[in-house]
Amino acid sequence: MSSKSNKTKAKVKNKTKFSFNIKRLILTLLKLLAVLVLILVFYCIYLDSKISKKFAGQKWQVPAQIYARSMELLPGKALTQQQLQQQLDALQYQRNPELSSPGQYSVSRNHITIYRRPFTFTDGYEAAQLFSVEFNRGGINRIMQRLQKQPINFARLEPQLIEHLVSPHQEDRELVRLEQVPEIFKDTLLLVEDRDFYHHHGVSPFAVLRALWVNVTAGRTVQGGSTLTQQLAKNMYLSNERTLWRKANEALIALILDYRFNKDQILEAYLNEVFVGQNYATAIHGVGLGSRFYFAKPLAELNHSEAALLIGILKGPSYFDPRRHPERALQRRDLVLRLMFEQHFLNRQQYEEAVQQPLAVIARAQLSNASYASYIDAVKKELRELNIEQQLRQSGIKVFTNLDTLAQESAEVAVRAELQNYDLALQAAVVVTEYQQADITAIVGSRTQVESGFNRALDAKRQIGSIIKPVIYLEALAQRGRYSLATKLDDTAIRLRSNNQDWQPQNFDKKFRGPVTLLEALANSLNVPTVRLGLQLGLPIISESLNKLGLRRDLTLHPAALLGAIELSPMEVSQLYQTLANDGMHRKLSTLLAVTDNEGHILYQRQDRLTRRYGEEEIYLLQYGLIQAAKTGTAQALARAFPHVTLAGKTGTSSDYRDSWFVGFDQTKLVTVWLGKDDNKAIGLTGSSGALPVFSRFFRQQGVNSILRAVPEHISMQSFSVLTGYPVGENCANAVLLPAFTEEGVVTVCEH
Template sequence: MTQKKSATRKKPTKKKAAKGKKSWLKAAWSIIWKLSLISIAFVLLYAIYLDQVIAKKFEGQKWHLPAQVFSRSMALYPGAAVSHPQLMSELKLLGYRKVANPRQVGEFSASSTRIELWRRPFLHPEGNQAEQRVMISFDDLGVSSVRRMSDKRELAVFHLEPVLLDRIIAGDGEDRLFVPTDEMPSLVVDSLLLVEDRSFYDHHGVNPLAILRAAFVNVTAGRTVQGGSTLTQQLAKNFFLSSERSLIRKAREAVMALIIDFRYSKDEILEAYLNEVYMGQDRARAVHGMGLASQFYFGRPVAELTVAQQAFLVAVIKGPSYYNPWRYPERAQERRDLVLRLLMENDRLTVGQYKAAVESPLGLRDSKKSVQQKLPAFFAVVKNELSERFGSTLLNESGIKVYTTLDPMAQDAAEKAVISTMKSLDERTKNVQVGMVVTDKYSGGIAAMVGDRQPSFDGFNRAVEIRRPIGSLIKPFVYATALAKPEQFNLASPLADKPITLQNGEGKTWSPQNVDKQFSGEVPLLEAFRDSMNVPTVNTGLAVGVDNVASTLKKAGWSDAISTYPSMLLGAVNGSPLMVAQVYQTLADEGRYRKLTSITAVLDSENNPLQVSRPQNAMAIDPATDYLVQYAMTQVVQKGTAKRLGATFPYVKLAGKTGTSNESRDSWFAGFDERNVAAIWVGQDDNSKTGLYGSSGAMAVYQAFLKQRPPLSLRLPPANGIVNGYFDRTTGAPMQPKCNNVINLPAHQASYKPAANCGEPLSWWQKLLGE
């Protein structure tokens, strides 16, 4: 009875257990499919989010492209003041290859008087310039003709592409030059696909077979030797993800790759990869993309690379640090040769091409020369001018292009001159500093600037920021004011050279002295100018009015206030090399004032020019008067205080003026040839004595500059209103050529009325006959 009851009780327990198990499975299944739905929904939402992130990146601005800063574009035309050696140096700087016969873009050949050039296409501020093959001929004055080789037509003007000086990068430290796929050499693309992703055009962003194959190879080798990521996955990682090694990151990478492949064409993906891929490190800057890598490793555009160089760009992707060609050349060459072998094995190269390529050297640029130009003094001026003319945020905009006035060859010569001269001056006076500005005489732009004895030092810019007495550099403006009154003064006019004492409004006296403490009684104006005599200069300045001299200087471009005391006539006026360069540019430019500038054009990201105001332009000094001043400045170089410079370049006509402040605290020089104007200061930062005169300090820098950059002789054509006159050496009176004791000098035509018969005024009939 009891057993039956027990058996009866057990049956419901089994039923209940089965029912409980079924209920648990049902509940588990319910949870699973609900969690699955939630997971799918989450994945879909996350995919939608990723899709939006990707779309924003791809369809907007993929990269913040650094602002590109270019040099001036060298203009060649008949009569251009450009010598054969100068153009050769420019082409070398631009990375052109010298060959026997130019066969492609980026090549040139040269004889002693001609250069045949196949110019690259480039973006000029005035529009795109197509590639062009020309013949440039030279004579003693510079360029004599530029002819297009296709039809032998003579061109009015021909531009070379500017030098890319620097790229002002954003805070992320990434640097790149965007190159569209259609401008990328096909061999670079072929190599990339062979090495990194052979099935690129067949998969959908992820290649499962490649992942499995890589996993098998890595497990077999016991370490990671092969990757299975596609180009699309690599792009997703570079664009959106970190280098973290985790399954979550890899999964996210795969999802993003699938989305990218679904949304965009293969060509779009490939172009993005070619411009995004990390290619190396240039100091603090990360080098991205093939375009910049080509410049970084080889110093020329990617379109001009050899087969071996193109293969290297693809080879280095695997490990830019590991295959650094300057540190590990053998390792880098071995990797390059592997890429070349793959190209040959896949019929992209013939056996002959392969052998020639593997036997070639890496062909790297000089690693001692930075890809970016270190121009702290000049770039400070550029940034300040950009801010003043376009606003302070312009440089933060992506893809702008700034075209400057800098002449790379002049800058190189200025830097070498400063370094070598400072080293030699240290033997006489320790730690003197320097500021130097060079302008382009024709364009009115700043061609070069050095603000420190170490030109690359980014600190106090003495070319712009110092204010020191300019000494005798003011004298051309004293004499310009006098010569503007031809009825009173000419180059032969006798000037008083006697002791003089002046009193200011406070009762203090001032007695100017000549450097040699001697007085000659009277001296011709040209001689006083040539030998930089102080007392005759003061007498002349007082005769024409100190205020008028100050006015001449202001009209020429002097930007600071001028105290009109008599001591101003001997340079008690504080200025900088840039301020001096401005007023001497006016002297060199036939008396025309043009505000010096460092910028010629700015293009936005779409290559549209931003509106800019033209520099101010006004006639400051009458051209005929300015011609007389220039003539006098050539005599300073030939026979005066700068005669050491004239002796160094005996067959070149140069104009110059030395300047020294009281107790030799400041050494100055300003001068020009047919091409450039230069203003140089040498002194101590603490304003202590240097023991240097203008001729022994600043002029030494200019002399070294011209040795680096051979000068072009001044042409100095007589201005309208100038005649070749004869003057009595004693009285300065206009005379006939046949008279004794006369000197031949240029003069204002309107006031040149020579006496008849060596002293007698012309009679009415002599005037009628034109005697």
Template structure:
């Protein structure tokens, strides 16, 4: 017995000191949970972009900016809206009659010393566009400015969460009283364990038959921060010892502050909501310091069971639990009868309009993979991404709506859905000017499947490859020694191509052939026979070289079928190579990350797009003019018919077996890639026109219309030529009712007709 007692005391002593060491190190560091912080890209405001004061104000109020009068000094997180006269007075600049007013702000991450010189001002035209942009004072005109980069998410490893650490001084006493009233009324009196609470819970469990816990706030903190929720004697023993230790080493304020920062407060999509700071933002779109009695009592109600008392999903439960919290507070004389009645009668908050919660984790997955490739550990970093939340949301909705519609109205796809097959898709968007990727939708819903098709999907690209065949031709000469141009005639007749002892006979879609047609006509109508013949003439190896030069990294085997895209690529390679086309042969390496800072604020990564001109701009401009015809009157002509009329170019992509449907298109500002298909390679029988084009069109109508309707730049060594009806007839380029009677094309100088 003596030995048993000695052994028990020895074990208890060892447990005490080992647990004390672990707990002290964790708490004294004041780093309750050490997440990697991810920031979305700031909203970019450029001259001539669409915008209005009211619309932009809504963006800033969502980020808790404070409105001030136009003649007041702006501090961090302040903004004002002014009419023409007020704006002119503030800027000391005359505004013309078409300029209706201005919007000014100072971002929150500006140092106090730079507040005045960092004010940013947008001046608006009466046509709802931004006419001038200034930064100062003294005010200087600039081409673009940036909004605040919003905190998007925090991760512990691969576990997504939302957490904003707050001090106890920021938490209203009403919130502290509310949580103590409902969870631990003797918090300020006990030493970590409340024997009264345990006894009371035991009695109620016996008399009512309902389970009631007797854990103190200190015990809940230990369980949430140090231990797990498993119900074992060992865990309960550790909780008991560590709660006493916690109270002996730290004061009540430190314990309560830690508790309010780590307690689980619910789920926002894939993200855990941790602590009162993030809960205040999620449930009320407020800072915790601005919460009133009704809101504090609701948070205290949620703590017990965030799923059961979620005000958005189970309002009756939430109201009943909030009433109980208020009643407990009144019973402890924390509030009066009138305060309770007023708080009890306040409506519950409405569910927030959250952006891209279903798909934003795909973007963050792409970020982590980029940092891993760079060999930069992400733990504890602040990573500033290029994610445009509004664009991500629009892409998510455009894709989801189209796929849902196909599963309801397309007989074949509906049948596959009924057998448990879910149609999937991706959207990737890049900013041509910066090389930054602003949207990554890797599937319909990250919680359903974490496979990131936009980054890791390796699919056949079909006719997406054809522009590189035509670009290679434009860089070379025909067998007669003449340069290829958009007007060069190609033979679109079915024929057998011999290669390494085998015959290959590519067929056109619908098995219709058009005879001798000009290059631009063959490309816009995605003619397989003409393209394959052209590819054999210019050399498969040359096509491979051009594709690699523009950004394709996957292995391309020099087979004739490569001309029609009978090989796999990653969507990000399609994005990279098409952005190089959009930039007239200027290749910019793409990136999901703008910069990353360590805990000391030092930059550990800064994106440098590494610009290099990989092809003659005049030749690429000629290709773009041909790809514009795809949208004007070719396989993607539904785009302008459905409302997106800004100058754009692109190419549909349909694999021979109808398992992959693509549309890859670009304006001078954005390149957007869409893919639709099944993960298990089922045949969906869609084309690029029916699978990809509707998603691209809907997205670009919502986001692409932000930008001016500018045409692509014409290089110095290029010339525009308009082909009239007579010329088009002679070229056999008026074979369909929708073929236009005049076509504008670009030629390298010296090759024009």
């Protein structure tokens, strides 16, 4: 009895102990669960703070977008129909006689009708515009609004996007707002990626099951189980590692995003974040840039076939890369098109037309605009000098430049054509400016524009030869009463001490002519009279003149510098001649017009003004001499190439034929050309045989405007003795008429 009782008591005791242990275990588990929940709560709070801060603020470092100059159209402008069509093609406008949407144009016999895209210019937003441009032999005859059928005095195209400034390891993207995305594109994206996007809370268990079923029945991967919000969470906040922890984080972040932000905000972020392809070392993100990367046009202008391909690529940009794997990409595109048809996004005709279209993707190199590399070098250099905050620089600023893409192409064609028969070691640089406003419109920094690195237009400092001579003659002509175009200069042998060496300058033909006029010496680029004149003026005066004309560094001159034994870059030479060509009005040359933020607010506007450095009278006289150089002097080849056009210019050849230069201008454009070798060896070319033909071909490509100059008030045509160079009466023999400062008490006695 006692034994049985003891056993019963033991059982009760064990049961009680077991029950106690269970309760303790449960309590421990509850405590542990509470701790885990608490940790999860704090982790979610941490995630919420981190996610919300990034998502609500600047989500990405967005590259700066660099634009070329906007082509302006107005009656009377010297622009050909072919040039306008060339610009439209560069902007990726589609030729379509129906003109059904922006980004299209049509061509008739002497008209081009344009449906211009909307754009935020530096002076504000302009909606899409439909207008027609009529041409005659001189250029644009008139511009008509197509709908109102009213003439207008001004129209313009949106500027061409030429570059994204992407720093190393930075993603490239072009931000789009949700309202800029076509409805059919958004609907198809959600159809393919996340049908229940507007109904779930960031994570959808049903989507996983549905995707599994669709993939099994299709026999291949058609849909993914992650919601669009989860994909965004992974792309923005997580790595690509395949772990449960990453998936859990992805789900948590998706839930937080869905709770904190509305669906449209999430969808817009996804459209700008999604990875769409690889451009060499740079990752391309966002459908905005993806549209340009594959089709070279804005997202709003994609046709059904292109939109389906872009959406299909998002599943796996490497796997479905249409450039590397066209068959896969085509199958994927057709699958998306079929889904669009089944959901009645497309009717049967639209579907059948779309599936028949080829994969019309552009070449990868077409996005890079490699031919603008030299110009963009100059843009970058100027941008570094601007006081724009780093945060703004990374928020998608828009940089509007003075690049004229037609002038750039003309310069490149001129270099290629003229150098094709020369040794590949021969290099070139060209700087094109519109000198009245000191706008740099084109830069060629090497013979091969795709070549990166050394930019000879900006950084190659070479001896300029006779390019310096107009500076000397300008200083002489500025001394009223002492020198005129008729002043006699001595062309006889001279021996000097220059740079601690004996120096005996020679003319190019090794001849001496005795007394010559200042005009003859300038037009024919005579060395000896130039040296004598420079020494009369004094080297300090010449040095000061270089600075007045725009040289931004001081040079110590010696006598040989009077024949160009100083080293300047093509850009520095262009700056000197900008003032000479622009009637003595100086302005610093610039590639930049303005910089705005992503919303169009001005961050920088070019505001430096023209300043007078020389009187218009002495500049007029100098230009007269440079025009004579192009007519009868060392640049007379221009008169043969353009027989009815007035041009001005100056040849330059450095010692031992190492450098060939030409600088010249028409009514609007100033062009500086340099040819030489990087190792500074002789090239056997003078300024007239090397650089001048490049200049001439540029203007044949671009078109030329004859120089027109009003005679300044204090300048008049006067008679000068050809024997003495002094003023004489109009009826005297052996006299020549030349422009000169109007003098009182002109000598009227004829000289014999």
